[in-house]
Amino acid sequence: MYMLSAMSLPAAGAPGTQIPADLAVLIPRARTGLDTDRIAALYPDRRLDYFADVRWSGPLDEMVQDLAVQAFHSIGGLRNVSADHSAFSSNYWLELQVTDFQAEYSPDGGAPTVHVRLLARIGNSANRKLLGRFDADIRLPASDNRMSAIIAAFGSAADQALAQIVADAVQTIKPAG
Secondary structure, three states: OEOOOOOOOOOOOOOOOOEEEEEEEOOOEEOOOOOOOEEEEEOOOOOEEEEEEEEEOOOHHHHHHHHHHHHHHHHOOEEEEEEOOOOOOOOEEEEEEEEEEEEEOOOOOOOOEEEEEEEEEEEEOOOOEEEEEEEEEEEEEOOOOOHHHHHHHHHHHHHHHHHHHHHHHHHHHHHHO
16 A cells, blocks of 8 residues: 655745635545546556556545645645545635546656646635636656656655645635635
């Protein structure tokens, strides 16, 4: 079982720079074929398959939600960020869609390129108004065609995509908050 972490994200900003806003990160929607705990591989013939005998630590949608919450906590900027199943109400929500989260092999062979693409929408809970849409599309080559190198590339790509989403979300909430 492999677990990605948002550990390499930049540290939170200076104290006192928080926006007085609460954000709920909704459970992401994963594209068909990615809505599993299996680690996906896309081959040159456009066939989506899974690496044998390896899995994420949980279903991809739950893992991405956890990573997103961690990313918001690591980078900072908002008063409170929680998963959508929190008992506390939030004045903003973030909806993620996982459209790509696979290792892609080229016809040339060799190590794959990891592709992580997240689409995000952020809105105001009070009036149900959509405030913004963001797209984070990251492709990173794995350093080797070994599972440890592929997982490392997934971690870096996910961190970069989530850092983009967090920055865009905080900038959108700042004037609205």
